[in-house]
Amino acid sequence: MSAAAENIAHAMSRLALYWRAAGWRAAGAQGLTPTQAEILSQLAAGPLRSGDLARGLGVSAPTLTDAVSTLAAKGLVERRPDPQDRRAARVALTPQGAGAEARLPDMPEAIAPVLDGLSEPDRAGLLRGLTLVIRGLQEAGAIPVQRMCLTCRHFRPHAHDDAARPHHCAFVDAAFGDAALRLACADHGEAAEEERALALARFAAVA
Ligand code: SF4
Incomplete structure (x- = not known):
């Protein structure tokens, strides 16, 4: 390591x-x-x-x-x-x-102001990195699969040239950026294994 x-x-x-x-x-x-x-x-x-x-x-x-x-x-x-x-x-x-x-609180009380205090690029980078870590742990069978963008059939990573909002959600037909990646989405639809692998490769390849 x-x-x-x-x-x-x-x-x-x-x-x-x-x-x-x-x-x-x-x-x-x-x-x-x-x-x-x-x-x-x-x-x-x-x-x-x-x-x-x-x-x-x-x-x-x-x-x-x-x-x-x-x-x-x-x-x-x-x-x-x-x-x-x-x-x-x-x-x-x-x-x-x-x-x-x-x-029940959604999160520990002290965490919200800390995350809100991060710059937008820091928040987006953190969420992108965490999304990849969680997906990797899911692939390894270490944690359960979440209803996240990276496993969703509606997710189109890096579908747009817009650096601020490169991804596309086909469910709501809208572009979004790393800071809006979802980890527990009610509209999630499980993608087929091949689709998930392609989405992960495309998402991870473009920083
Ligand atoms: S439906 Fe939800 S999980 Fe699927 S791509 Fe859209 S925002 Fe992400």
Whole structure:
């Protein structure tokens, strides 16, 4: 590993420690475990099957089942029939669960002013780099696949000559820049493996 890569890994580890501790505090303030809080956050975009929830959280099926059962006993989630499969069910937020989710902070309080204080090029560069790191970890099977631009069939990297907004989202038919790359997009559509590889190669090749 290069010295630069080692420094980045160290910085990420420091951030992860801070993020985890803040997450524990925020979830605990609502009487939730971090896993339960994360389930509420994942369901904010809509009901999900248990398998998709477990994959998104990177937890085992029994861990997910326990957490969902506890949340259901608290009246925060419920199981609903899956409209696409009569034998399956989806987990959904109840109105109380939606209220609890809305009270959970999106991020540690101190981070927003720090990120807002970065210059636009620094923010765009950071997001671009993080997007590539996350995609690499997904490729390695180390973390679950996210609903991110780099895995989306609507993503057209470097489709425009405009340096500020080189990418194109075919879903909303609009150009956008690195600073607007999405990591959890509700409109995401999973691209085929070959499409994903081509998009990654094109995105990574042009700095
Ligand atoms: S639909 Fe969302 S994830 Fe897909 S390219 Fe557009 S912004 Fe990115």
